[in-house]
Amino acid sequence: MIVSAAVIVFPGSNCDRDAVSALSKHSTKRVHRVWHRDTDLPKVDLVILPGGFSYGDYLRSGAIAARSPIMTAVQSHAKRGGLLVGICNGFQILTETHLLPGALMRNAGLKFLCKSTPLRIENADTPFTRAYAGLDQTSIPIAHHDGNYFADEDTLDRLEGGGQIVFRYVNNPNGSSRDIAGITNKAGNVLGMMPHPERAIDPLTGETGGLAFFKSLAGVMA
Amino acid sequence: MSAQNNPTSFEQAQALGLNEDEWGVILKRLGRAPNQTELGIFSVMWSEHCSYKSSRRHLRKLPTTGKCVICGPGENAGVIDIGDGLACIFKMESHNHPSYIEPYQGAATGVGGIMRDVFTMGARPVALLNALRFGSPDHPKTRALVSGVVAGIGGYGNCVGVPTVGGETNFHAGYDGNILVNAMCVGIAKQDSIFYSAAKGAGNPVLYVGAKTGRDGIHGATMASAEFDDETEAKRPTVQVGDPFTEKRLIEACLELMQTSCIVAIQDMGAAGLTSSSIEMADKGGVGIDLDLDKVPQRETHMTPVEMMLSESQERMLIVLRPGKESEAQAIFEHWELDVALIGKTTDTGHMVLHHKGEKVCDIPIAPLGDDAPNYDRPWVEPPTLPAINADEIASGDPAKALITLMQSPDMASKRWIWEQYDRHVMADTIKASGGASDAAVVRVHDTNKALAMSSDCTPRYVLADPYEGGKQAVAECWRNLIASGARPMAVTDCLNFGNPERPDIMGQFVRAIDGMAEACRALGFPVVSGNVSLYNETAGTAIPPTPVIGGVGLIDNANTAMGFGGAEAGDALVLLGATTGWLGASLYLREVEGREEGAPPPVNLEQEHRTGMLVHALIHGGQVRAVHDLSDGGLACAATEMAMASRCGVHLVASDTLLDAAWFFGEDQGRYLLAVKADVVDPLLDQAHEAGVDAKVVGTMKDSDVVLGDAMPLALDLLSQKHENWLPAYMEDA
Amino acid sequence: MKAIVHIQPRSGVLDPQGQAVAGALKHMGFDEVLSARQGKIIELEFGDGDEQDVRQRVQKMCEQLLANTVIEDFSISIEA
Amino acid sequence: MKAIVHIQPRSGVLDPQGQAVAGALKHMGFDEVLSARQGKIIELEFGDGDEQDVRQRVQKMCEQLLANTVIEDFSISIEA
Ligand SMILES: Nc1ncnc2c1ncn2[C@@H]1O[C@H](COP(=O)(O)OP(=O)(O)O)[C@@H](O)[C@H]1O
Numbered sequence A: 001m002i003v004s005a006a007v008i009v010f011p012g013s014n015c016d017r018d019a020v021s022a023l024s025k026h027s028t029k030r031v032h033r034v035w036h037r038d039t040d041l042p043k044v045d046l047v048i049l050p051g052g053f054s055y056g057d058y059l060r061s062g063a064i065a066a067r068s069p070i071m072t073a074v075q076s077h078a079k080r081g082g083l084l085v086g087i088c089n090g091f092q093i094l095t096e097t098h099l100l101p102g103a104l105m106r107n108a109g110l111k112f113l114c115k116s117t118p119l120r121i122e123n124a125d126t127p128f129t130r131a132y133a134g135l136d137q138t139s140i141p142i143a144h145h146d147g148n149y150f151a152d153e154d155t156l157d158r159l160e161g162g163g164q165i166v167f168r169y170v171n172n173p174n175g176s177s178r179d180i181a182g183i184t185n186k187a188g189n190v191l192g193m194m195p196h197p198e199r200a201i202d203p204l205t206g207e208t209g210g211l212a213f214f215k216s217l218a219g220v221m222a
Numbered sequence B: 001m002s003a004q005n006n007p008t009s010f011e012q013a014q015a016l017g018l019n020e021d022e023w024g025v026i027l028k029r030l031g032r033a034p035n036q037t038e039l040g041i042f043s044v045m046w047s048e049h050c051s052y053k054s055s056r057r058h059l060r061k062l063p064t065t066g067k068c069v070i071c072g073p074g075e076n077a078g079v080i081d082i083g084d085g086l087a088c089i090f091k092m093e094s095h096n097h098p099s100y101i102e103p104y105q106g107a108a109t110g111v112g113g114i115m116r117d118v119f120t121m122g123a124r125p126v127a128l129l130n131a132l133r134f135g136s137p138d139h140p141k142t143r144a145l146v147s148g149v150v151a152g153i154g155g156y157g158n159c160v161g162v163p164t165v166g167g168e169t170n171f172h173a174g175y176d177g178n179i180l181v182n183a184m185c186v187g188i189a190k191q192d193s194i195f196y197s198a199a200k201g202a203g204n205p206v207l208y209v210g211a212k213t214g215r216d217g218i219h220g221a222t223m224a225s226a227e228f229d230d231e232t233e234a235k236r237p238t239v240q241v242g243d244p245f246t247e248k249r250l251i252e253a254c255l256e257l258m259q260t261s262c263i264v265a266i267q268d269m270g271a272a273g274l275t276s277s278s279i280e281m282a283d284k285g286g287v288g289i290d291l292d293l294d295k296v297p298q299r300e301t302h303m304t305p306v307e308m309m310l311s312e313s314q315e316r317m318l319i320v321l322r323p324g325k326e327s328e329a330q331a332i333f334e335h336w337e338l339d340v341a342l343i344g345k346t347t348d349t350g351h352m353v354l355h356h357k358g359e360k361v362c363d364i365p366i367a368p369l370g371d372d373a374p375n376y377d378r379p380w381v382e383p384p385t386l387p388a389i390n391a392d393e394i395a396s397g398d399p400a401k402a403l404i405t406l407m408q409s410p411d412m413a414s415k416r417w418i419w420e421q422y423d424r425h426v427m428a429d430t431i432k433a434s435g436g437a438s439d440a441a442v443v444r445v446h447d448t449n450k451a452l453a454m455s456s457d458c459t460p461r462y463v464l465a466d467p468y469e470g471g472k473q474a475v476a477e478c479w480r481n482l483i484a485s486g487a488r489p490m491a492v493t494d495c496l497n498f499g500n501p502e503r504p505d506i507m508g509q510f511v512r513a514i515d516g517m518a519e520a521c522r523a524l525g526f527p528v529v530s531g532n533v534s535l536y537n538e539t540a541g542t543a544i545p546p547t548p549v550i551g552g553v554g555l556i557d558n559a560n561t562a563m564g565f566g567g568a569e570a571g572d573a574l575v576l577l578g579a580t581t582g583w584l585g586a587s588l589y590l591r592e593v594e595g596r597e598e599g600a601p602p603p604v605n606l607e608q609e610h611r612t613g614m615l616v617h618a619l620i621h622g623g624q625v626r627a628v629h630d631l632s633d634g635g636l637a638c639a640a641t642e643m644a645m646a647s648r649c650g651v652h653l654v655a656s657d658t659l660l661d662a663a664w665f666f667g668e669d670q671g672r673y674l675l676a677v678k679a680d681v682v683d684p685l686l687d688q689a690h691e692a693g694v695d696a697k698v699v700g701t702m703k704d705s706d707v708v709l710g711d712a713m714p715l716a717l718d719l720l721s722q723k724h725e726n727w728l729p730a731y732m733e734d735a
Numbered sequence C, D: 001m002k003a004i005v006h007i008q009p010r011s012g013v014l015d016p017q018g019q020a021v022a023g024a025l026k027h028m029g030f031d032e033v034l035s036a037r038q039g040k041i042i043e044l045e046f047g048d049g050d051e052q053d054v055r056q057r058v059q060k061m062c063e064q065l066l067a068n069t070v071i072e073d074f075s076i077s078i079e080a
């Protein structure tokens, strides 16, 4: 269960506000926003790298943000075993930082895609997904141009073997290897996912498949 | 003294689009011939795009006041009161010519420009809409234009992180050489921190912020005021490239600055860049302005004063500060890693004075630029009246076949291929967006339980057939779409796209369309608070169909009561509100099924429109209906089919005992709504309608999984959906 | 045979990508970089053929598809 | 001095952009094109300096930022 969280704001982040409000509604009231130029992280249990277009996604999505000053502190947070989540652009930043293996390439259809996507829950035994236990599937929207997950076969086999694949697309929308939508690192404390759980927490604004994600962080068991 | 200070000649002025009278006024006011820089400034300020010289006197006819209006036309965007100390700020603008030349960048910078108009007034942009008109699908350029424009709109809006929630897309050969790309932005501000552009007070510092100035789009404003010819494509002015990443930082930095007390006035640099922003601010504030051009951040070397003054580089703003606030303001922009420079100050001279490399390169009185701006009463002729089509003359073929034809026709087919490229949900407040089975997009006001509804509408084939009725209809349809979503319609913005106003027939379209709009806005209590005019949309003497696009905003007090057309259930009765005469003139049916583009368009009875709308509003909020859809293109059958597809339930419509099938199922009489209600509320509902003086009758039932039109062959809903969904992707992927 | 097409933002046209790269390099301590421009490179494989013919065809491809000549310049080189 | 960095999808890594280009060219009648690959070119401007030093620094820039070696290869050339 997390008591406090930090959301990192890069220039060009645009889901930071959504992440903060989802966390404070469903996970914890103690949420800090941290500017990418800062070098110190407040002591928190969870760090979120939010969605958006950090640095305009110029060069490669997530590449420039991954070299931001705050990322050194984020890396040590992860090395200490702190929870770290990258959503969409955040996932891209995590692969660019090598906190997660692989890379996110341009969607196979070469177009930006914004749509609701059914997901298979492959591992509900993580701090991020335990409230999904007992569910085979959920649905969370995607909105990205570069979500086509690539890694070499060995890496993919290792991910598969280690239970590191957490979410898979039911209908692969972007060409991702082995339908991967979200993975963790080997230690299981770092998660990257392309779908946006923070946009799926309120029946008024659409689907609610992301609710269990934030409940999981709050320590709720299914 | 350098050559750029030499006096210019009339020939040079003419080359920049000024006529003899305009040249005469300049000579008189200056008492001398202008130099190059000054001439450049006059030419852009007096271009159609900046001066509204052909349209100004007619725009005055539009009603612009109302209970909800905080600020009408004249500022960067319109402002309305949405209660609880909040304001909604919105505007629509065209980027037609640039999008035809470079579809991706043209459309992208159109989105960027309209967002700046909104946040410059203190609002955070919360929603974008886009109204697109392309040429015939068979035209060799159309596919690439669609693909580029859509990618550009998405590329910009998605990156900035403002959801694109709605729009419209038409295809017609009339736009083959002149596509229309109109973008609308809606923002939300606190009423006590709205910012205006009047730079009152002399001696205040002028701050330049945002991107550096390059030679982008020089004479873009004059280009938007001239007809295309075959050479235009070859001329290729330096196209502006959008940088949404800079825009995003500019929004955050400006909104941050707006929480301090630094700002006297603020204005984005739009068309005619530094010239129009500085002159408008000074003019409105009744002051003069001195600028030192050497201080302007420049992206290129050796830029001349006229180049700097006319550059249309994107993502730039001009701010007049309170004295002493310079470093506080600069620090905010430096934090966001934006260029920032103090480039001058306001003065009490009433003149615009520019310095460059130690020389005074411009000294002109500001007031005449506005006061003496040309204002033409262009000759116009009354558009011809077309005969009404007698529906009985039109052979009614198989309505089932006609329905398939219509549902997969380019204008009617699903635009999913487009809107799936738009981030519709960022900011996490989108309740209904494109594809969300609602006639209007609905976006919650952040951290409240209210929502804004918004819609953009125009039916160009009606406006072409009868500009006056078509102008009325565009307003009425927009109003209707807001009503159908459960909103109280508040106010509108517009984007008036027409051909060459120097032609009396085109000017006639313009004048009469405005007359119709004005009448409808008045009758419906739907004032115009902002807008934009785009003229000269013609190529080689052929004008586009007149296209006055209306962008409306409404308010939903309780977001949970937002209505859509996807909630109908098996067993529900379908009630049609509003009178049906079977009007087929200028209808989609006539064009797509009969291959005829003829006849007078359906008239709009505004008094009846209002009455019906108020009834629908009351029924929605009385909790009596499960789904509401207005009737537009394709009439009853198409509206019912859309409701059926969205509700995933079949629909059976009865035939009429007085009208022929084509007229009954596909006629486009105005002011009508289709309601799905539980069977047991039908009778009281019909009574209520009767009391309100609104025609109402049960026209069908929701059931099984077929669409059935009277006695015609049942059509599987899945088949119709498939045809409806497939047209655009099949067209686009057939590259 | 192989054709290499090099496509670049035309001089004077804004290059936000290049700017972002230059900015990032500066921040990372590579402050000797004065400016950066980002372009595209497209490599096309052909079978055997006459160099002049190939060059002419590639020129056409650039004009019709590969480059957007409103905002981009291109150059072609051929490798055997 | 100028450094030109050429970044390409690693062989074995899917190149959807290149494939799309090849497909479009075929469709347009350029069917002699066997395949296409799309990469990036980054041109960096320097003041005066020693070619070897510049090359070494650019090598570092590539490793640290310009290329993602999981999916991309790069090569550097220096022009005076
Ligand atoms: N260019 C576009 N951008 C976004 N949404 C669009 C666009 N074109 C059409 N749509 C969406 O497609 C749906 C149907 O559009 P339209 O037929 O114009 O609606 P209506 O007739 O109710 O005004 C709406 O949800 C609209 O928002």
Ligand SMILES: [Mg+2]
Residues within 6 Å of the ligand: B632, B633
């Ligand atoms: Mg419609």
